[in-house]
Amino acid sequence: LNEGDLVVHVNHGIARYRGLQLVRRGDDHDEETLLLEFAEGTKMFVPIAKIDLVQKYVGGGKAEPGLSKIGSSSWEKRKSRVAEAVVDLASELIDIQAARASEPGIAYPAEDSHWMAEFEAAFPYQETPDQLTAIDAVKEDKAKRQVKEMAGELIALYAARQSAPGHAYSEDTPWQREMEDAFPHTETPDQAAAIEDVKRDLESPRPMDRLICGDVGYGKTEVAIRAAFKVAGDGRQVAVLCPTTVLAAQHYANFAERMASFPLRVDMLSRFRSAKEQAKTIEDIKQGAVDILIGTHRLLSKDVEFKDLGLVVVDEEQRFGVTHKERLKQLRKSVDVLTMTATPIPRTLHMSLSGIRDMSLINDPPEGRTPVKTLIKEYDDDLVREAILRETDRGGQIYFIHNRVESIYHVASHLQKVCPTARFQVAHGQMGADDLEETMLDFYEQKFDVLVCTTIVESGLDISNVNTILIDNSDRLGLAQLYQLRGRVGRSPRQAFAYLMYRKNKMLSTVAEQRLGALREFSDLGSGYKIALRDLELRGTGNLLGAEQSGTVAQVGFDLFTQLLEQAVREYKGEEQDKTQIPLPTVDLPVAAAIPDKYVPGEAQRILMYKKLAAVRDRADVARLQEEFEDRFGDPPPPVWNALALLQLRLKCLEIGIESITTEVNKIQIVLKKSIKLPIHTLKPLTAAFKAQGHSFTQERVVLAIQSSKVLAQVEEMIGILEKALQEKTPPRTSPGGSGVSGSGAVRKTVAVPGRR
Numbered sequence: 001l002n003e004g005d006l007v008v009h010v011n012h013g014i015a016r017y018r019g020l021q022l023v024r025r026g027d028d029h030d031e032e033t034l035l036l037e038f039a040e041g042t043k044m045f046v047p048i049a050k051i052d053l054v055q056k057y058v059g060g061g062k063a064e065p066g067l068s069k070i071g072s073s074s075w076e077k078r079k080s081r082v083a084e085a086v087v088d089l090a091s092e093l094i095d096i097q098a099a100r101a102s103e104p105g106i107a108y109p110a111e112d113s114h115w116m117a118e119f120e121a122a123f124p125y126q127e128t129p130d131q132l133t134a135i136d137a138v139k140e141d142k143a144k145r146q147v148k149e150m151a152g153e154l155i156a157l158y159a160a161r162q163s164a165p166g167h168a169y170s171e172d173t174p175w176q177r178e179m180e181d182a183f184p185h186t187e188t189p190d191q192a193a194a195i196e197d198v199k200r201d202l203e204s205p206r207p208m209d210r211l212i213c214g215d216v217g218y219g220k221t222e223v224a225i226r227a228a229f230k231v232a233g234d235g236r237q238v239a240v241l242c243p244t245t246v247l248a249a250q251h252y253a254n255f256a257e258r259m260a261s262f263p264l265r266v267d268m269l270s271r272f273r274s275a276k277e278q279a280k281t282i283e284d285i286k287q288g289a290v291d292i293l294i295g296t297h298r299l300l301s302k303d304v305e306f307k308d309l310g311l312v313v314v315d316e317e318q319r320f321g322v323t324h325k326e327r328l329k330q331l332r333k334s335v336d337v338l339t340m341t342a343t344p345i346p347r348t349l350h351m352s353l354s355g356i357r358d359m360s361l362i363n364d365p366p367e368g369r370t371p372v373k374t375l376i377k378e379y380d381d382d383l384v385r386e387a388i389l390r391e392t393d394r395g396g397q398i399y400f401i402h403n404r405v406e407s408i409y410h411v412a413s414h415l416q417k418v419c420p421t422a423r424f425q426v427a428h429g430q431m432g433a434d435d436l437e438e439t440m441l442d443f444y445e446q447k448f449d450v451l452v453c454t455t456i457v458e459s460g461l462d463i464s465n466v467n468t469i470l471i472d473n474s475d476r477l478g479l480a481q482l483y484q485l486r487g488r489v490g491r492s493p494r495q496a497f498a499y500l501m502y503r504k505n506k507m508l509s510t511v512a513e514q515r516l517g518a519l520r521e522f523s524d525l526g527s528g529y530k531i532a533l534r535d536l537e538l539r540g541t542g543n544l545l546g547a548e549q550s551g552t553v554a555q556v557g558f559d560l561f562t563q564l565l566e567q568a569v570r571e572y573k574g575e576e577q578d579k580t581q582i583p584l585p586t587v588d589l590p591v592a593a594a595i596p597d598k599y600v601p602g603e604a605q606r607i608l609m610y611k612k613l614a615a616v617r618d619r620a621d622v623a624r625l626q627e628e629f630e631d632r633f634g635d636p637p638p639p640v641w642n643a644l645a646l647l648q649l650r651l652k653c654l655e656i657g658i659e660s661i662t663t664e665v666n667k668i669q670i671v672l673k674k675s676i677k678l679p680i681h682t683l684k685p686l687t688a689a690f691k692a693q694g695h696s697f698t699q700e701r702v703v704l705a706i707q708s709s710k711v712l713a714q715v716e717e718m719i720g721i722l723e724k725a726l727q728e729k730t731p732p733r734t735s736p737g738g739s740g741v742s743g744s745g746a747v748r749k750t751v752a753v754p755g756r757r
Helices: 048-053 074-102 114-121 129-140 147-163 174-181 189-202 220-233 245-258 275-287 322-331 346-353 381-393 405-418 433-444 479-486 510-521 528-539 550-556 558-572 603-615 619-633 638-656 680-692 708-727
Strands: 006-009 013-024 030-037 043-047 054-056 209-214 237-241 266-269 292-295 309-315 336-341 358-362 373-378 397-401 424-427 450-453 466-471 497-502 658-664 667-672 701-705
Touching: 013 043, 013 074, 013 603, 030 048, 043 048, 048 054, 048 603, 074 558, 174 220, 189 209, 189 220, 189 336, 189 358, 209 220, 220 237, 220 245, 220 309, 220 336, 220 358, 237 245, 245 266, 245 292, 245 433, 266 275, 373 510, 381 397, 381 405, 381 466, 381 497, 405 424, 405 450, 424 433, 466 479, 479 497, 479 510, 497 510, 603 619, 603 638, 619 638, 638 658, 638 708, 658 708, 667 708, 680 708, 701 708
Parallel strands: 209 336, 209 358, 237 292, 237 309, 266 292, 309 336, 373 497, 397 450, 397 466, 424 450, 466 497
Antiparallel strands: 006 013, 006 054, 013 030, 030 043, 658 667, 667 701
16 A cells, blocks of 8 residues: 555545554544545544555556545445445346256367367467466357356355365374475475465365465475375375476476375376376376376366365466366365465455455565566667676576567577577477477576577476576566566576566557556565556456446445455355454544554555454454564564554453443543343442442443553453453352452453553
């Protein structure tokens, strides 16, 4: 979130974010707020405690929306219209799925005929990833089913997975620990957290569907290796789906090496294997003799039958069509699915952000990694020569990306003339399997300097000696593709370079300029998630979940739309509201609670930590957040301790039914929800006890006469008394002032707050 960005305030509408600002309260302490500017220059200071009401606006429209007017009813009307549309959408999707499930259709052959394969092979160009996705969708949709019906299937599948009885895997075995101890690197904090997320999912009976979003080279493969070992160790099979044969071969080598000391069989199915070898592997898979199978979409063929499939790992999913991925899930609705990507495609991001999918982020770079220096330049022979020679002079190698097979050999010949001292070879997807494998192996063994290739190297290749990439006609490639290609370099401590080139005198389209600009802007380590969000903005939300909703999304912003859609789907499925969407009670106390900029430097970082505070709905998570503060920033100062203590207090209020705690002149008012009734036998002793301490009490509220130096302690004690009274089956025997009734110990079990009072 940057100053000047559009945001959505859930209650007031669209505004412009003007930064964080300290505001002096009447009780003589400063409070950090988000400054929002609405229509007619009206400013609103949103307390950080209510940051969950503010979302970055992502509409996907070409024109910016107007700012909302404070006090006008138009925002509520707009929100109501969208809510109605979302309810209709959820109903329609679920009704369509129910109708389709009961109607017989025409089933066309699932496998392409020999003629179909020959016809497609004659296509003179390399298909783009989006083109492949569309082709897959049409093949699956030969009866011309509408995209919205396909979305109905997806929602029904996700719903079925949530309710399906999955397999709860065993806790880590000694072999698991031995295999993990052999990992030659130290896990980064985010990588370790992702591994724990996956293990927790696998040990739960609910089928896993987790997305690991981590930048290229940040250790996603190790997460998959440990998950696969855990599943195979329990006697079930694992399928690892890769977008290219080259990546499949690399994964096979990595998995086989890590598991060489254990009685597990790792095998590969791709065109790098002969027909006889493939037939043997397919038979062994059916018999259960192969534990982990790695391959391309060949794994999805009808003749590949698993004896007991437990886990599917999908790597670099933006290279697959939705239909390919869903077909894998359909093998068994209870199969665990782990998806890995450096840049999630927007549709995947939709599902992740709206809670249909679980997600783990790996943002920590490996030790010694430096950002790739990104340059956007017109193509020039002198520039190319200089870049190649600078890399070869330091013993490194180069990728030159040219994504047209029909002209790639001409380009390679021209480059050889431009830089005669360098050694060049060509690689593309239409080469024979043996030739391609030999070329890639020669490059890996540094037998030549420059690999002139198509985007076949986009996915997952890990060659640490390659630290310069030149991308020809970069304006023709998508943002996610460019990001993946840039990630092929910079996998060593050596400074890496990425040249995004376009033809001289070419007028770039607005979208192409924005796309290349995004690559330059997001050159920091760990930018994949930001790239995906920017991709969402540039491409638009389109037909969200298969329904024509782009105009509706633009009205309220993407986040609020997905929030409303998730609520509607939950209602139709008869599920309770997501606890992260339940607002916490208001707690407004004269206590300095904030994250000082001297403690957490950088506004963006502070907003992120405030967002984490706002998202907590479990008191155990407060302790984890406290540990994160201590690990990342050192011992928290008093304002941070206070923020954690107030968060614990709000969670306790939510548990026992307190609506709000507010500060007035020399008093604090605690208001219970109307639905909460104290046992009758507690009213009289409570009234007397509160009165004796100078407070007043009724069935609905407590008014405290405050002592400014002990505000938090007083409030915690009173909350404890109310909690105890609500739990009483018989009259209390101890006065509120006595040790048996004080609730301060019960309010914050996990947060120690030294010296904050």
